[in-house]
Amino acid sequence: MCPGCREPPALTLAAGSPSTLSERAQGLALALGFDLAGVARAEPNPETRYLREWLASGYAGEMGYLERRVEERVDPRRVLADARSILAVGLVYDPGARAEPGVGTGDVARYAGGSDYHDVMLEPLRALESGLAALAGRPISTRGYVDTGPVQERVFAAYAGLGWIGKNTCLIHPRLGSYLFLGVILTDLELEPGERELDHCGTCTACLDACPTGALLAPYVLDATRCISYSTIEARGPIEETLRSAHRDWLFGCDICQEVCPWNERERRQIPPDLGGLRSQIAPRAEWVRPSLEWVLDLSEDGWRAATRGTALRRTRYRGLLRNALVAAGNTGDPALRPLLERHAKGEDPMLAEHAAWALRQL
Numbered sequence: 001m002c003p004g005c006r007e008p009p010a011l012t013l014a015a016g017s018p019s020t021l022s023e024r025a026q027g028l029a030l031a032l033g034f035d036l037a038g039v040a041r042a043e044p045n046p047e048t049r050y051l052r053e054w055l056a057s058g059y060a061g062e063m064g065y066l067e068r069r070v071e072e073r074v075d076p077r078r079v080l081a082d083a084r085s086i087l088a089v090g091l092v093y094d095p096g097a098r099a100e101p102g103v104g105t106g107d108v109a110r111y112a113g114g115s116d117y118h119d120v121m122l123e124p125l126r127a128l129e130s131g132l133a134a135l136a137g138r139p140i141s142t143r144g145y146v147d148t149g150p151v152q153e154r155v156f157a158a159y160a161g162l163g164w165i166g167k168n169t170c171l172i173h174p175r176l177g178s179y180l181f182l183g184v185i186l187t188d189l190e191l192e193p194g195e196r197e198l199d200h201c202g203t204c205t206a207c208l209d210a211c212p213t214g215a216l217l218a219p220y221v222l223d224a225t226r227c228i229s230y231s232t233i234e235a236r237g238p239i240e241e242t243l244r245s246a247h248r249d250w251l252f253g254c255d256i257c258q259e260v261c262p263w264n265e266r267e268r269r270q271i272p273p274d275l276g277g278l279r280s281q282i283a284p285r286a287e288w289v290r291p292s293l294e295w296v297l298d299l300s301e302d303g304w305r306a307a308t309r310g311t312a313l314r315r316t317r318y319r320g321l322l323r324n325a326l327v328a329a330g331n332t333g334d335p336a337l338r339p340l341l342e343r344h345a346k347g348e349d350p351m352l353a354e355h356a357a358w359a360l361r362q363l
Contacts, residue, residue, distance in 0.1 A: 019137055022192035029089050032124040034183075035176060036090035038160030041081035042186055045073040045222055047155040047165070061225040061306060063234055072150035076186055080143045084335065085191035088153065088160040088185015089128070090173070091121060091181040093282050094271050098259070101249065102197035104334040105290040106325060109229065109253025112312045113284025117181045119310070120281045121146045125183045130293060133174045141188040146181070153182040161194030167219040168207035168257035176271065177264040181282075200263070207257035212246035217258065231326045233316050238351055239327055246257060246360065249328040251321065252313055257308040286338040288313070293332065296325040323355050330359030338363060 022039050029037035051066070051073055060066050072078040076086060092110050095171055101107070111117060113144070122144075129142045145151050154171045158164055163173035163180075170178040174197065208216045215226035224230040228250050231239050239247065258264055287295075287307065301308065316324065326344060327345045329337045341363070344356035 001278040005251065007103055013204055020124075020192055023187065024135050025087055025128075025132055026190060028085065028135065028148065029128055031275075032131075033091070033274075033278045034089040034124065034128075035272050036088075036157075036162045036173065036180070037091045038088050038157070038162050039191040040084050040086045040088060040156040040159035042076045042080070045155065045159065047158070048074045048152050051152065054194075057223075059223045059225065061230060061235065063230075069150035071281070073152055076151055080141060080188070082141055083143075083186040085187040085189055085193070086151075086156045086160065087128070087132070087186055087187065087191065088157040088186075089121075089125070089183045090157060090162050090171075090176070090283075091117075091183075091278055092176050092271055093117070093179050093181060093279065094269075096363065097266070098255075099290040102290055104329075104332060104336060105295050106251035106287050106293050106296065106328045107290065108251050108284070108313070109255050110284070111181070111282070112252050113288030114282040115310050116312045116314075117282050118146050118148060118312070120278055121181055121183050124276060125185065129185055132185065132189060136189055143186040144183065146183040151184055151186070153184050153338050157182050158186055159193070159196060161197055164197045164199045164201075165220065166199075166207070166256045167201050167205065168216060168260065168261065169220060169222045170258060170261075172200070172261070172263050174263065175269065177269050178258050178261060179264065204262065205261065207258040210256050210260040212248065212256065213243050219256075227312075228256070232320070236320065237319075238354065239323065241358065243325045245331060245362075247324075247327050248298040248331055249293075251291065251293075251324045252316055253329055285311075291327050292331075292332070293325055293337060294340060296321065297337065297344065319352065320347065322352055326352065326355040326359050328363035330355075333363060335363060 026037035055067055077083050116136060125144045129144050133140045157171050163171045166172045171180060172178045213226045215223050217223050228247055230250055232250055299319045308314050341356045341359050344352050347353050
């Protein structure tokens with residue numbers, strides 16, 4: 001238990017009585033394999049409006065898509081004009097204890113090494129949309145998204161009672177922790193909203209203290225341009241040199257602020273059975289559990305396509321993954337990687353050549 005954290009009251013994951021449409025909708029979501037379900041009102045709130053201020057501060061970096069549809073992200077009724085409710089769902093991703101670091105290996109965020117969660121969650125979410133119409137007994141309007149639409153899933157999941165937004169800006173459930181995929185369905189159905197979970201972060205600052213790049217400027221305030229996940233996935237150009245050493249051995253994404261969170265301690269988490277088989281699909285493939293940097297740096301583009309097929313790792317693209325591997329190689333200090341670094345330093349891609357030269361200087 002972290003200093004200042006408050007132990008929350010016991011929660012039930014499933015709805016109690018199926019007597020209302022809202023309860024039946026949440027029960028159907030759980031039956032389809034999701035671990036959490038709740039309802040929020042489809043309306044703007046202080047947290048969605050904060051996006052405007054966050055963007056104005058420049059914290060989004062190259063993520064221009066957030067700016068392009070900002071008003072839809074603030075007000076879900078701009079996405080679905082007759083939206084009245086948002087059904088939020090959560091799915092735990094839990095690949096087990098983290099693999100121990102090894103010489104010449106890199107690290108990959110827990111969620112990324114298996115089948116792409118966007119694809120895995122979309123089918124049951126579509127089934128849930130169809131089920132809502134059957135429960136309502138009439139045609140309904142819906143829009144469903146798994147981290148791909150102009151909707152702030154994390155905010156509405158919090159309003160639906162699926163957890164609270166922690167100081168690391170992740171949604172945290174008191175029994176499942178923060179390793180959660182989220183999906184939402186906007187609908188014109190009038191569903192009974194859930195009750196918000198209290199913030200149980202207390203005086204704990206473990207995530208802020210552990211962030212190696214200082215991306216968490218203050219509790220609940222993330223400067224994405226300093227975040228390792230942003231640098232290794234969203235950014236297309238060079239990684240800022242002042243941040244490279246702090247990147248350590250991360251090849252794709254970063255879990256540091258979640259790894260240190262007391263709510264993610266395995267002995268306190270109560271992971272429900274994988275009834276829908278969804279969790280088994282997103283389990284990381286063996287080759288992406290502490291992958292060899294030598295293997296990654298030697299991948300051809302065709303080899304990269306084969307190795308990342310069907311995974312979220314595709315998002316960083318081939319060039320981005322090599323860039324990240326070069327930084328990780330410099331930080332590991334493994335002299336066995338020198339030949340590959342020298343090869344990339346003499347290559348035709350100026351960005352990769354510069355990162356390889358930097359890595360050689362670290363060796």
